[in-house]
Amino acid sequence: MIYRVLPILFLFLLSFKPMTVTENNDPKLLAANAKASLELKVKNLYNSLDVKSFSMPKLESFSKALEGYYQLKERGIVQKDILTIVDFSLSSTQKRLWVIDMATNTVLLQSVVSHGRNSGEEFATSFSNESNSYKSSLGFYTTGETYNGKHGLSLKLDGLEYGINSNARNRAVVMHGADYAAESFIKQQGRLGRSQGCPAVPYEIHKEIINLIKDKSCLFIYHPSRTYEKQSKLVS
Numbered sequence: 465m466i467y468r469v470l471p472i473l474f475l476f477l478l479s480f481k482p483m484t485v486t487e488n489n490d491p492k493l494l495a496a497n498a499k500a501s502l503e504l505k506v507k508n509l510y511n512s513l514d515v516k517s518f519s520m521p522k523l524e525s526f527s528k529a530l531e532g533y534y535q536l537k538e539r540g541i542v543q544k545d546i547l548t549i550v551d552f553s554l555s556s557t558q559k560r561l562w563v564i565d566m567a568t569n570t571v572l573l574q575s576v577v578s579h580g581r582n583s584g585e586e587f588a589t590s591f592s593n594e595s596n597s598y599k600s601s602l603g604f605y606t607t608g609e610t611y612n613g614k615h616g617l618s619l620k621l622d623g624l625e626y627g628i629n630s631n632a633r634n635r636a637v638v639m640h641g642a643d644y645a646a647e648s649f650i651k652q653q654g655r656l657g658r659s660q661g662c663p664a665v666p667y668e669i670h671k672e673i674i675n676l677i678k679d680k681s682c683l684f685i686y687h688p689s690r691t692y693e694k695q696s697k698l699v700s
Contacts, residue, residue: 499700502530502531502534506526506527506530509530509569510526510527512569513526514568514569514570514571516571518571518573519559519574521551521562522551524686524688525549525551525553525684526549528684528686529547529684529686530547531700532682532684532698532699533566533684537682541606541680542680542681542682543679543680543681544679544682545566546565546572546676546677546682547563547564547566547684548561548562548564548681548684549561549562549564549686550577550663550684550686552579552588552686553686553688555587556576556578556579556588556650556655557586557654557656559574559575560576560577561573561575561577561663561665562574563673563676572676573669573672573673573676575666576647576650576665577645577656578645578656578659578662578663578664578665579658579659580598580599580600580658580659580662581598581660582598582599583658585655586654586655588600591692592661593627593629593630593631594631595631599661600661600663600685601623601628601629601631601637602628602629602685602686602687602689602692603623603624603625603698604623604624604629604683605621605624605632605682605683606621606622607620607678607679607681607682607683608620608621608680609678610674610675610678615642615664616641616671617671618640618641618674619638619639619640619674619678620633620638621637621639621683623637624698625695625696625697627695628695628696635661636662637661637663639664639670639673639674639677639683640664640665641665641666641670641671642659642664643667645657645659646666646668663685
C-alpha cells in the first residue's frame with residue numbers, strides 16, 4: 465500500500481511551484497530609492513560638517529551642490545576632493561563662499577564673493593550665459609588652470625551646464641581678487657562691489673583660495689531659481 469501512496473504524494477508535491485523572491489526593477493522605484501539614499505547621506509554629512517570657526521552653509525545649497533558633485537566625481541570630470549559652494553541667495557554683505565574638503569568633510573575657507581553688476585545690487589537675482597551680459601551664471605563648473613592677468617593670479621573656470629554657464633571660458637568668467645570684493649567696501653557702500661560676471665574674492669585671500677581649488681575641483685554657484693532647476697541635468 466505504501467508503495468502506491470508515495471508516487472502519488474511525490475507528484476502532488478511537484479505540482480506546487482517554489483516561491484522565489486524577485487527583484488523590483490521598476491525605474492521609478494529605483495530612482496526614488498537612490499534619491500532617498502542620497503538625501504540621507506547628505507543630511508548625515510551636513511550634520512557632521514566640521515566648520516571650525518566658520519558658519520554653516522544652508523542645507524539647500526549644500527544638498528544641491530553634493531547632488532551634482534557626486535555625479536561629476538563618478539564621471540571623472542571632477543578629480544579633486546574639493547567642493548566650493550557660492551550661495552547667491554544670500555546678501556553680498558555675507559560670507560557666501562565655502563571651500564570644503566570632501567575627504568575630511570571640513571570647511572577650509574569662507575569668504576565674501578562678488579556677483580555680476582547686472583545680476584543685482586545687494587542681492588543677485590538675474591543670471592545669464594550670454595557674452596557682455598555682465599551677469600553671473602549659475603550651476604556647476606570645474607576649475608581650470610591659473611594665469612597672471614590684470615587682477616594678478618586668476619583662475620579659469622569651465623561651465624559644465626549647456627545653456628546655463630557653458631560660455632564661461634569664452635566670456636572670461638574667472639575667479640580673481642578685487643579691491644571691491646572686500647569687507648571694507650561693504651562698510652563704505654552698504655554692499656559688496658560687483659564684477660563683470662566673475663566670482664571675485666578679496667585680494668588678501670584670493671591666492672589661498674585659488675591654489676586650494678585649481679586643477680579640476682568642483683565649483684557650484686547656487687540660487688533657488690526655478691528656471692535653473694528646470695534646465696539643469698545635475699540637480700533634481
